[in-house]
Amino acid sequence: MSALSPNIATRLAPHALTIAIAAFVVVFSVIEPAFLTPDNLVGIFRQVAMVGIMATCMTFVIMTGGIDLSVGPVLALSGVVSFFAMEAGYPLPLVLAAGLAAGVLVGLLNGAVIAFLGLPPIIVTLAMLSIVRGSALLLGGPDLHGIRDQPGFTFIGTGSIAGIPFSIYLFVAVSLLVVFLQKMTPIGICVAAIGENERAAFLSGHRTRITKMSLYAISAFGAALAGIIQSSQVHTASATYGEFGTELDVIASVVLGGTSLMGGNGSVARTVLGVMFLGIMNNGMNILNVSIDIQLIAKGAIIALALALAERG
Amino acid sequence: MPAAANVNASAAQLLDAHGLTKVYGNLVALDHADFRVMPGEVRALIGSNGAGKSTLIKVLTGAIMPTSGSVTLDGAELPLGRPEEMIRHGIGCIYQHSNMAPALSVLDNIFLGRQPTRRFGLVDVKAQRREAEELLKRYCIDLDLDATVGELPTVKQKEVEIVKALALDAKVLLMDEPTGWLAASDVRRLHDTIRLLKSRGVGIVYISHMLDEIFTVCDTMTIMRDGRVIAEADVADMTRAKVIELMVGDRLARESSAAAGEARHPRGNGEIRLSVKGLSRRGMFRDVSFDLYGGEILCITGLIGSKRTELMHAIFGSEPRDAGTVEIDGKPVDFRAPGDAMACGVGFVPEDRHRDGLMLGMTVTENLVMTTLDRFRRLFLLDRRGIEAASRRSIDDLSVKPADGRKLVRQLSGGNQQKVLVGKWLRLGPKVIILDEPTVGVDVGAKAEIYSILRAERDRGAAVLVVSSDLEEVMTVADRIGIMVSGRLRSIHDTTDMSMAQVVAEIGAE
Numbered sequence: 001m002s003a004l005s006p007n008i009a010t011r012l013a014p015h016a017l018t019i020a021i022a023a024f025v026v027v028f029s030v031i032e033p034a035f036l037t038p039d040n041l042v043g044i045f046r047q048v049a050m051v052g053i054m055a056t057c058m059t060f061v062i063m064t065g066g067i068d069l070s071v072g073p074v075l076a077l078s079g080v081v082s083f084f085a086m087e088a089g090y091p092l093p094l095v096l097a098a099g100l101a102a103g104v105l106v107g108l109l110n111g112a113v114i115a116f117l118g119l120p121p122i123i124v125t126l127a128m129l130s131i132v133r134g135s136a137l138l139l140g141g142p143d144l145h146g147i148r149d150q151p152g153f154t155f156i157g158t159g160s161i162a163g164i165p166f167s168i169y170l171f172v173a174v175s176l177l178v179v180f181l182q183k184m185t186p187i188g189i190c191v192a193a194i195g196e197n198e199r200a201a202f203l204s205g206h207r208t209r210i211t212k213m214s215l216y217a218i219s220a221f222g223a224a225l226a227g228i229i230q231s232s233q234v235h236t237a238s239a240t241y242g243e244f245g246t247e248l249d250v251i252a253s254v255v256l257g258g259t260s261l262m263g264g265n266g267s268v269a270r271t272v273l274g275v276m277f278l279g280i281m282n283n284g285m286n287i288l289n290v291s292i293d294i295q296l297i298a299k300g301a302i303i304a305l306a307l308a309l310a311e312r313g
Numbered sequence: 314m315p316a317a318a319n320v321n322a323s324a325a326q327l328l329d330a331h332g333l334t335k336v337y338g339n340l341v342a343l344d345h346a347d348f349r350v351m352p353g354e355v356r357a358l359i360g361s362n363g364a365g366k367s368t369l370i371k372v373l374t375g376a377i378m379p380t381s382g383s384v385t386l387d388g389a390e391l392p393l394g395r396p397e398e399m400i401r402h403g404i405g406c407i408y409q410h411s412n413m414a415p416a417l418s419v420l421d422n423i424f425l426g427r428q429p430t431r432r433f434g435l436v437d438v439k440a441q442r443r444e445a446e447e448l449l450k451r452y453c454i455d456l457d458l459d460a461t462v463g464e465l466p467t468v469k470q471k472e473v474e475i476v477k478a479l480a481l482d483a484k485v486l487l488m489d490e491p492t493g494w495l496a497a498s499d500v501r502r503l504h505d506t507i508r509l510l511k512s513r514g515v516g517i518v519y520i521s522h523m524l525d526e527i528f529t530v531c532d533t534m535t536i537m538r539d540g541r542v543i544a545e546a547d548v549a550d551m552t553r554a555k556v557i558e559l560m561v562g563d564r565l566a567r568e569s570s571a572a573a574g575e576a577r578h579p580r581g582n583g584e585i586r587l588s589v590k591g592l593s594r595r596g597m598f599r600d601v602s603f604d605l606y607g608g609e610i611l612c613i614t615g616l617i618g619s620k621r622t623e624l625m626h627a628i629f630g631s632e633p634r635d636a637g638t639v640e641i642d643g644k645p646v647d648f649r650a651p652g653d654a655m656a657c658g659v660g661f662v663p664e665d666r667h668r669d670g671l672m673l674g675m676t677v678t679e680n681l682v683m684t685t686l687d688r689f690r691r692l693f694l695l696d697r698r699g700i701e702a703a704s705r706r707s708i709d710d711l712s713v714k715p716a717d718g719r720k721l722v723r724q725l726s727g728g729n730q731q732k733v734l735v736g737k738w739l740r741l742g743p744k745v746i747i748l749d750e751p752t753v754g755v756d757v758g759a760k761a762e763i764y765s766i767l768r769a770e771r772d773r774g775a776a777v778l779v780v781s782s783d784l785e786e787v788m789t790v791a792d793r794i795g796i797m798v799s800g801r802l803r804s805i806h807d808t809t810d811m812s813m814a815q816v817v818a819e820i821g822a823e
Contacts, residue, residue, distance in 0.1 A: 185695055192675060196673065
């Protein structure tokens with residue numbers, strides 16, 4: 001029997017995350033049947049939509065061996081910019097475009113400095129975290145800005161279609177789009193090539209710098225979209241949204257999905273699994289009335305454990 | 314210099330290694346090698362790659378345990394296979410790649426990793442400084458002890474390493490390619506330092522591929538080949554050509570068989586594909602001009618360090634150039650990046666397949682289409698089926714084993730990895746293909762296969778430019794031979810007009 005078990009372990013390793021999710025679902029629903037109600041399951045998706053959008057959009061960056069720490073403030077900035085666009089009376093499409101453009105601009109800036117000046121992503125995006133937070137505060141001040149009489153904008157975060165919140169549709173659409181980019185277009189191979197061996201990719205004629213720059217723009221786009229959903233959900237925009245820790249949930253989801261922080265192979269589809277894993281864990285602990293302090297500790301321990309297992313596998 | 318030549322005065326020997334042998338399985342890496350250094354002698358250790366130099370050095374630094382043999386220093390026998398003992402007894406080594414802590418000061422680096430027994434746990438900064446200053450004075454080396462090592466120019470960093478070794482009372486200093494990263498003026502500076510050390514009685518082993526430097530700074534030389542010491546001589550008694558002949562050895566005898574029976578196509582079909590005019594890059598190569606014709610293989614050979622790789626990168630657009638022009642089919646081009654060169658039908662197989670060539674963690678198929686991804690774009694979708702088909706064709710054509718495109722390149726043998734690397738460039742259908750040391754580290758069988766690939770490319774009309782240090786390879790595949798010496802393209806000959814001995818003589822000429 002002991003001779004068999006390593007064999008089983010290697011076969012199961014690629015599905016460890018799926019198994020862990022299944023195990024949590026079983027455990028939570030046995031302890032608390034309310035977990036399995038449709039309302040609660042929809043609630044889980046709704047809760048993870050923002051982190052999920054940011055995580056799928058950051059997966060490419062992490063696949064190249066990079067990282068984006070600036071997503072929290074970008075989220076806030078996009079909300080504040082959208083608010084001022086609404087205040088100025090612009091129609092909804094322009095409002096959304098303004099919010100998203102503000103984020104993408106930050107991403108392009110991140111990417112340009114990282115790709116063309118060759119500075120380390122962790123430093124550049126850490127600096128950008130501070131710069132963008134400061135800019136958002138400069139623009140919006142420390143106050144909450146109430147969003148009133150904007151039915152179109154409010155629908156994004158609070159509306160539903162066929163009983164399912166609109167933000168879930170956005171999450172699914174963004175995930176499908178990024179999975180599509182990875183699997184069906186040359187971008188997937190280019191990103192993996194840069195993560196595996198950037199110099200060899202460059203010498204093979206790839207425009208590695210332009211590609212890297214674009215990937216940071218994609219990551220920031222995700223954060224900006226999340227910012228719009230956030231402001232819409234709570235009917236306010238504030239420069240303090242996307243507080244410290246947002247980027248950690250996002251990065252943890254990507255890494256739980258099996259993408260290595262060292263770059264190389266990774267999978268957007270598996271990032272979605274990582275997002276679901278964290279979401280189910282949070283929700284389950286809420287339902288079981290685990291207090292927030294214990295929740296934080298348990299969450300950290302489970303992430304560390306999962307990563308330790310992934311490193312060995 | 315004559316004092317050092319006194320080889321039979323055994324009493325005065327500083328370092329005496331006797332009968333060193335190292336066997337790895339069936340491979341004899343070092344075969345009864347004797348090696349001596351006198352006080353105040355600069356001895357060159359010469360040999361081509363795989364001659365056994367590194368193994369000998371590793372025995373002397375204690376990095377490996379020899380199968381048999383002994384080493385004495387100042388008449389005392391040393392315990393082998395223990396690096397810290399070798400350092401304690403006075404054998405220091407300056408490695409090719411600096412192994413210092415760049416963020417620390419010169420002073421800290423000099424005393425880094427020293428036996429703490431003298432310090433009782435606490436660092437006596439004043440005593441350290443005093444000791445370092447004395448050393449600098451004794452050896453007339455000018456260094457700022459408080460400077461940060463990482464901010465010093467490379468030649469200064471080498472000096473810090475030397476002082477570090479001297480602070481450990483090194484009597485013998487092994488220097489492995491010490492000038493590899495230095496500019497010409499810095500080389501002179503380092504040589505001045507070496508002469509000073511020599512005048513203070515330090516014995517120096519100078520390992521270098523640069524014959525110029527050996528003839529400038531060394532007194533004596535030991536030449537190795539196939540794990541054996543095959544010659545010891547005074548530098549004054551030797552010529553460059555003689556040295557290379559000894560290094561190359563019986564490969565000269567194999568020349569006729571290798572070269573026989575091959576039809577040569579100098580200047581191929583008579584159409585100039587690539588024309589390089591006056592290409593220069595400061596500190597690298599100067600005023601290089603040549604024409605490469607369709608349907609020929611031009612091999613550029615020379616010693617390691619003659620800057621051939623840098624020249625190829627400059628042609629391909631992946632590294633800068635300061636002056637000169639490149640023409641493709643008579644039209645001037647200005648390649649700013651590899652993609653520009655590829656758009657003009659130029660391919661480049663780099664030397665280091667792990668660092669520059671392949672994505673080891675990706676599949677054979679993904680690697681094979683890496684240069685031609687754009688061709689598999691249908692609108693913005695990837696044509697997976699087309700990619701699979703192309704990969705299968707390449708795998709068949711090159712007989713990559715195992716013949717499975719889903720295998721990760723990491724799982725293939727060196728020879729098959731090289732075939733994938735060459736294959737991904739052939740997929741481009743290049744009209745000019747540059748290959749830098751295309752058979753480094755592959756077995757004999759894969760070598761022959763790669764040669765027939767090169768000939769097939771030539772016969773289809775491609776212009777093939779090969780950089781190779783392997784003279785047997787050059788004599789086997791070249792239609793014409795270009796000889797590069799110290800960053801200058803010295804001459805180009807038809808292979809039929811040359812013997813290997815003549816090539817050897819030219820490589821070593823100055």
